[in-house]
Amino acid sequence: MASTAPRATYRHGDLRQALVDAGFAMARESGPDAVVLREATRRAGVSPNAAYRHFADRTALVQAVSDAALGAVAEAIEEEWERIERAGDAAADAHAELEAVGVGYLRFARDEPGLFRAAFTVPRDLRSALSPDKAGPRGRTPFELLGIALDDLVAAGELPAERRPGAELLAWSAVHGLAMLALEGPLHDLDPELARQTGRRVIAMVDRGL
Amino acid sequence: MASTAPRATYRHGDLRQALVDAGFAMARESGPDAVVLREATRRAGVSPNAAYRHFADRTALVQAVSDAALGAVAEAIEEEWERIERAGDAAADAHAELEAVGVGYLRFARDEPGLFRAAFTVPRDLRSALSPDKAGPRGRTPFELLGIALDDLVAAGELPAERRPGAELLAWSAVHGLAMLALEGPLHDLDPELARQTGRRVIAMVDRGL
DNA sequence: GCGTCATGTGTACGCTGTCAACAATGACAC
DNA sequence: GTGTCATTGTTGACAGCGTACACATGACGC
Secondary structure (H helix, E strand, C coil), X not given: CCCCCCCCCCCCCCHHHHHHHHHHHHHHHHCHHHCCHHHHHHHCCCCHHHHHHCCCCXXXXXXXXXXXXXXXXXXXXXXXXXXCCCCCCHHHHHHHXXXXXXXXXXXXXXXXXXXXXXXXXXXXXXXXXXXXXXXXXXXXXXXXXXHHHHHHHHHCCCCCHHHCCCHHHHHHHHHHHHHHHHHCCCCCCCCHHHHHXXXXXXXXXXHHHC | CXXXXXXXXXXXXXXXXXXXXXXHHHHHHHCHHHCCHHHHHHHCCCCHHHHHHCCCCHHHHHHHHHHHHHHHHHHHHHHHHHCCCCCCCHHHHHHHHHXXXXXXXXXXXXXXXXXXHHHHCCCCCHHHHHCHHHCCCCCCCHHHHHXXXXXXXXXXXXXXXXXXXXXXHHHHHHHHHHHHHHHXXXXXXXXXXXXXXXXXXXXXXXXXXX
16 A cells, blocks of 8 residues: 555656455445545545545446445355256256355455445446446356356256246345345344355245246 | 525524435345445435535445335335244244345345345444344234244244254345345346246245245 | 546534533512 | 532533545656
8 A cells, every 4th residue: 555655756657556455345344324535534544535536426426336346246156156056957057156146245245344334235227237347257247147047047947947037036036035134134143054044945945936 | 305405594494304215215126336425415305515514424325225125125025924824733833924125035035136235235243133123013024023933833843842942044045145146146137937936935945944 | 748537635514412601580488 | 498419511622524626746748
C-alpha cells in the first residue's frame, strides 16, 4: 500500500481500481454497509472528492464492489464444480453438478459473509447478474453454472423438461434463503455443524422437489 | 401526531412507543437502514438525546422496530391461515396449511418490503424469533405456525416422521430466499405475475421435497 | 509551446450518532 | 405539606459521513 508515502506523481494511476479494492476489503470485513467512501480514498492516499471523478456517488462505488464480490462467488462455485468426480453416469453426474453449485454457494456464504452480502444484498437486476464481466476465472457466472447443471439433469432424464423453465429461481431461492437466514437472519448463530447439515438437506430438498 | 404542537407536559407519556412507531413508519417506507434516530425524536417532538433514555443506541431502536415488524409478519400469516377452506381431509388440510404459511410470508414480503427487511435482515437469534411477544394477534409466531403445519403433515402421513426434525429450516429457507432475491437481490424487478407464479412453484417444491 | 480536458485538491455545508453536563418533573417518605 | 431523589427530558458539543463548488495541476494533441 502506498497510503503512507505521498504519491510521487500527481495522477494516481488507477484510482478507480484502488477504490474498488479498498471497498472490497471493507465489505469483506463487515458487509456492504461498511463500505465508506472517505475511508476508501484515505486508503488510496487521495482526497475524499477524488472518488467523484470515478463514481457518481457512494452507491456507485458499492455497486462496483458488489460486482467484484459476485466474481468471487463465481470463483468459489467453479472450484467446487471442478472437484466433481465424474463416474460416467450422466444422471449421477448431473446431480453432482447441482450439488456442487449449492455447496459452493453455501461455502462462500459461510467463509466470506461480508462479500456474500455485498454480492447479493445490493440491488442489481438479473441482466446485470448474468453479464459475463461478473464471471469467475473460467468465464461462467454463478447463474450460468446453475443453468448447466439443470440442463444436464433434463438431458439425463432426471428432471421433466416441462419443469426446466425457471427452475434456476427455485434452486437459487432455497439455497440463498438458507444463506441469508444463517448470515444476518434469525439463524445467525446456528451451530456450524448443524448449519452444514441443513445445507445438505436443503440441496437434497431441491433435488427432490424441483 | 403531536409533533407540531409543543407538548403541554414535560413528560412525554410514552416516548419509547412513540419512537418505535416513528421508526416503524420509516422502516416501512425504506427498510431498516432508513430508521434514523434523530428523525424519530423529531417526529416525537423531542430532543435527539431523549431517545437515549429508552434505547442504548440506534441499533437498539432498530431492534425494537424489527420486533414490531416481525409481529406484522405473524399477522399476515395468520390471516392467510384463517382463510383455509378445510375439507375435512387431514392430508389436504395439512398441505393447505403449509401453503398458507408460504403464501402469507411471500405476500407480506411483496406488500411491505421495508417491514419485511426490517423483520428479517436485522441480526436476531432464533430464541428471540420464537419469543411470544413477537406473535400475531392470535398469539402465534410465524415459526410456530410453520411448525404446526409440518406436524399436521406428519400426523396425516404426508411427511415421514424422521424428516420432521429441522424441516422448518428447509421450508423457511426456500421461501425466504425467494423473498430476498425478489426484494433486494437480482430478481428485484422480476415481473410481478412471474414472481407470484414462482412463489407458488417454490412452495410446491418444498411440499414435494421436504 | 500552448491550450484543453481529465483528474486531483481545498473548503464548506448539513446531516448523522453519541457524549457530558444540566434542568424539570413527579412520586414517595416523613 | 415539604424535602429528597430517581426518572426523563434539554442544551451544547464533537467527530465522521456524503457531497457540492471552486480551483489547481499536469499529460497530451496540435
